[in-house]
Amino acid sequence: MISKFSSLFFELRESLGMSFIAIRANKMRSALTTLGIVIGIVSVTLMGTAIEGLNRAFKDNISKIGADNLYVQKFAWFQNDNWWKFRNRKDIKMEHFYAVQNQVSTANLITPVVGTGISVQYRSNDVAGVFAVGTSDQFFPLNNMNVEYGRLFTEAEAFGGRPVVVIGSEVAAKIFPQESGIGKNIKVGSHTYKCIGILEKQGSFLGMFSLDNRVFLPINSFFPRYGSERGIQIHAKAADPKNLDETAEELRGILRKARRVPPNQEDDFAINQQDLFIQTFNAIGLVIAGIGLFITTLSLFVGAIGIMNIMFVTVKERTKEIGIRKAIGAKRRTILLQFLIESSMLSLLGGLVGIIISYPLSLLINQIIPTSMPILIVLISILISLLVGVISGLLPAMRAAKMDPVEALRYE
Amino acid sequence: MPNVINIKNLSKFYEMGDQTVHALDNISISIDRGEYVAIMGPSGSGKSTLMNMIGCLDSPTTGLYQFNDVNVSSMTDDELARIRNKEIGFVFQTFNLLARSNALHNVELPLIYSGMGKFDRHNRAKQSLAHVGLENRMHHKPNELSGGQRQRVAIARALVTRPSIILADEPTGNLDTKTGDEIMQLFEELHLEGNTIIIVTHEEYIAEHAHRIIRVRDGKVERDEKVLKASK
Ligand SMILES: Nc1ncnc2c1ncn2[C@@H]1O[C@H](COP(=O)(O)OP(=O)(O)OP(=O)(O)O)[C@@H](O)[C@H]1O
Ligand SMILES: [Mg+2]
Numbered sequence: 001m002i003s004k005f006s007s008l009f010f011e012l013r014e015s016l017g018m019s020f021i022a023i024r025a026n027k028m029r030s031a032l033t034t035l036g037i038v039i040g041i042v043s044v045t046l047m048g049t050a051i052e053g054l055n056r057a058f059k060d061n062i063s064k065i066g067a068d069n070l071y072v073q074k075f076a077w078f079q080n081d082n083w084w085k086f087r088n089r090k091d092i093k094m095e096h097f098y099a100v101q102n103q104v105s106t107a108n109l110i111t112p113v114v115g116t117g118i119s120v121q122y123r124s125n126d127v128a129g130v131f132a133v134g135t136s137d138q139f140f141p142l143n144n145m146n147v148e149y150g151r152l153f154t155e156a157e158a159f160g161g162r163p164v165v166v167i168g169s170e171v172a173a174k175i176f177p178q179e180s181g182i183g184k185n186i187k188v189g190s191h192t193y194k195c196i197g198i199l200e201k202q203g204s205f206l207g208m209f210s211l212d213n214r215v216f217l218p219i220n221s222f223f224p225r226y227g228s229e230r231g232i233q234i235h236a237k238a239a240d241p242k243n244l245d246e247t248a249e250e251l252r253g254i255l256r257k258a259r260r261v262p263p264n265q266e267d268d269f270a271i272n273q274q275d276l277f278i279q280t281f282n283a284i285g286l287v288i289a290g291i292g293l294f295i296t297t298l299s300l301f302v303g304a305i306g307i308m309n310i311m312f313v314t315v316k317e318r319t320k321e322i323g324i325r326k327a328i329g330a331k332r333r334t335i336l337l338q339f340l341i342e343s344s345m346l347s348l349l350g351g352l353v354g355i356i357i358s359y360p361l362s363l364l365i366n367q368i369i370p371t372s373m374p375i376l377i378v379l380i381s382i383l384i385s386l387l388v389g390v391i392s393g394l395l396p397a398m399r400a401a402k403m404d405p406v407e408a409l410r411y412e
Numbered sequence: 413m414p415n416v417i418n419i420k421n422l423s424k425f426y427e428m429g430d431q432t433v434h435a436l437d438n439i440s441i442s443i444d445r446g447e448y449v450a451i452m453g454p455s456g457s458g459k460s461t462l463m464n465m466i467g468c469l470d471s472p473t474t475g476l477y478q479f480n481d482v483n484v485s486s487m488t489d490d491e492l493a494r495i496r497n498k499e500i501g502f503v504f505q506t507f508n509l510l511a512r513s514n515a516l517h518n519v520e521l522p523l524i525y526s527g528m529g530k531f532d533r534h535n536r537a538k539q540s541l542a543h544v545g546l547e548n549r550m551h552h553k554p555n556e557l558s559g560g561q562r563q564r565v566a567i568a569r570a571l572v573t574r575p576s577i578i579l580a581d582e583p584t585g586n587l588d589t590k591t592g593d594e595i596m597q598l599f600e601e602l603h604l605e606g607n608t609i610i611i612v613t614h615e616e617y618i619a620e621h622a623h624r625i626i627r628v629r630d631g632k633v634e635r636d637e638k639v640l641k642a643s644k
Contacts, residue, residue, distance in 0.1 A: 329497020
C-alpha cells in the first residue's frame with residue numbers, strides 16, 4: 001500500500017519535471033497554445049477587478065445619497081431615452097417649493113436647491129470652477145453636513161437673503177491658505193459675501209465630483225444675484241424612512257396640483273431616490289459581468305480546444321516515448337497522469353501569464369474607479385486554468401494511456 | 413532449476429484483410445533460470461513477436477504462457493505493467509532511451525515506477541551505470557553519447573530493477589562489429605553473474621555466445637539446441 005502511494009507520488013514528480021522539459025522544448029508552440037487561456041484569464045481578472053471597484057464605489061457613495069432622501073427634479077436620473085418627450089417640461093420653481101413646504105406632512109426636512117458654476121475670490125486668491133449652491137438651512141441636516149469652523153446659516157438668513165456664505169473645505173483651503181476665513185468678506189462671482197462657516201470634508205462623489213469644491217448661499221440671496229429665472233430642485237427627507245414611498249406619493253400629489261397637471265397626464269417632474277442609484281449600479285455590474293463572462297468563456301473555450309489539439313499532436317509525436325515507458329513498467333494511470341499534468345501545466349502557465357498581464361491593467365482601471373485586484377479572483381483564475389488544462393488534456397491523455405505498447409514502440 | 417518461462421502451444425495471429433498472418437504458430441518453449449538463450453531465424457520469422465510475448469508487452473491469441481509459474485495470458489494491462497517493471501529488463505536494437513533525459517534519469521525511470529525513494533533510487537541507478545562502465549557519463553543526454561554507450565545505458569536500465577530475465581532484441585544491430593563485441597562481452601559477464609538472458613540475433617557468431625540457440629521459421633520452432641562450448 002505504501003509503495004503504491006509512493007510510486008504515485010514519484011510518478012507525479014517525474015511527470016511534473018518532464019512537463020516543464022516538454023514545454024520548454026516547444027517554447028513558441030506552448031506560448032501560442034496558451035494564448036486563449038491568457039486572454040480568458042485577463043478578462044476574468046479584469047472583470048473581477050472592475051466589479052470590485054464598482055462595489056467599492058457603490059458602498060462609498062451610496063451613503064452620500066441618503067436612503068431616506070427624495071429628490072424632486074425636472075428629469076429622472078439615468079433616463080436618457082425619450083429626451084424629446086421631456087425636454088419641454090416646465091422648470092420647478094420656488095412657488096412649488098412653498099406649496100410643498102406648506103402642505104407636506106410626512107417629510108421633516110425640505111429644502112430648495114439651485115446651483116451654478118462660479119469663481120470665488122479672497123484678496124489675491126482667485127478660484128475658478130467652484131459650484132455655488134443656493135439653498136436653505138435645512139440642506140445641511142438633510143445631507144448630514146456640518147461645519148468644522150464657524151456656523152451654518154439660519155432659516156431667517158436663508159429666506160431673508162442675507163449675504164452670508166458657508167464654504168466647502170477645498171475652497172477654504174484655496175482662498176484662505178494661511179488664515180482663518182471666518183468673518184472675512186469674499187467675492188462669489190461679482191458679489192460680496194461674509195464667510196460664516198467652513199464645512200467638514202465631504203470627499204467626492206464617484207471619485208469624479210468633489211463635494212468640497214462648493215459654496216452655499218442663502219436661497220433668496222442667490223436668485224436676485226445669479227438669475228431669478230433658474231429652475232430648482234426640492235430635496236426632502238422622509239419622516240419615516242420605512243414609508244419612503246408614502247412620502248414620495250404625497251410629494252407627487254402636491255406637485256401635480258401645484259403644477260396643474262391634468263389627471264390623465266403623466267407627471268411633468270421626477271422624484272428620484274437612492275434606489276435608482278442601486279438599480280443603475282447593479283445594472284452596470286451586470287453588464288460588465290455579462291461581457292466579461294462572454295469573453296472569458298469564449299477565450300477559455302478556444303484556449304481549451306487549442307490545448308487539446310496540441311496535446312493530441314504531442315501524444316502522437318511521443319508515441320515512441322509512450323511505448324518505451326510502457327515497456328519499462330508504466331501503467332495506464334502513469335501515462336494518463338503524465339499528459340494530464342502536461343496539459344495542466346500548459347494551461348496554468350497561460351493563467352499565470354494572464355494574471356501577470358492583468359496586474360498593470362488593473363492599475364489602469366484604478367485610475368477610473370478606485371479598486372485593486374481581489375486575491376480571490378487570482379485564486380479562482382489559477383483554479384480555472386488548472387481545470388481547463390485537465391479537461392482539455394483528458395481525451396489526448398486517454399488516447400496515450402490506451403496505446404498498445406508493441407505498436408507504440410514500432411512507431412517511428 | 414525452476415522454469416522462468418513456460419510457453420505451451422502459443423500462437424499469435426494478425427488479421428490482415430482477408431488473410432491471417434501466423435506470426436507465432438503453436439510454439440512451445442521453456443527456459444530455466446540462469447540460461448543464456450539466443451533466438452535466431454530469418455527476417456519475419458516471428459522473433460520479435462516471440463520476444464514481445466515473453467516480455468509481457470503483447471498477449472497471445474491462443475495458448476498458455478506462465479512466467480515464474482504464474483499464468484500471464486489472463487492478466488490485466490496494469491498487472492502486465494507491474495511484471496514488466498519488476499521482472500523484465502528490455503534492451504532494444506534502437507536503444508529506446510528518452511531523448512530529453514540524461515543517462516541517470518533514464519536508468520532511474522523503472523525505479524520511479526516501482527515507487528522507490530529518491531535516495532535508494534539514485535544509488536541503485538548509479539551502481540547500475542557503474543556496472544556498465546558509464547559512471548562518468550551519468551549526466552549526458554543520449555545524443556551526447558556514442559551508440560555503444562547508449563546501448564550500455566539501455567542495459568543499465570534493464571538491470572536496475574534486478575529483473576528475472578533480460579530480453580535483448582538485436583542489441584548489436586545498430587552497432588559496428590567492435591562495439592557489438594563489447595556489448596556481447598557485457599552480456600557474457602551479466603550471465604556469469606547469474607542473470608537469465610534471452611537475445612535475438614541474425615548473426616551466428618553472436619549467437620555463439622549463448623548456451624542454447626532456438627531457431628524459428630514461419631512462427632514455428634525449427635530447432636532448439638544446446639551449444640557445446642569446448643573452451644568453457
Ligand atoms: N502488428 C502487426 N500486424 C500485422 N502483422 C504483423 C504485425 N507485427 C508483426 N507482424 C507479422 O508477423 C511476422 C513476424 O514479425 P516479427 O517482427 O516477429 O519478425 P522478426 O522475426 O522479428 O523479423 P526481423 O528479423 O526482420 O526483425 C511478420 O510476417 C510480420 O509481418
Ligand atoms: Mg524483429
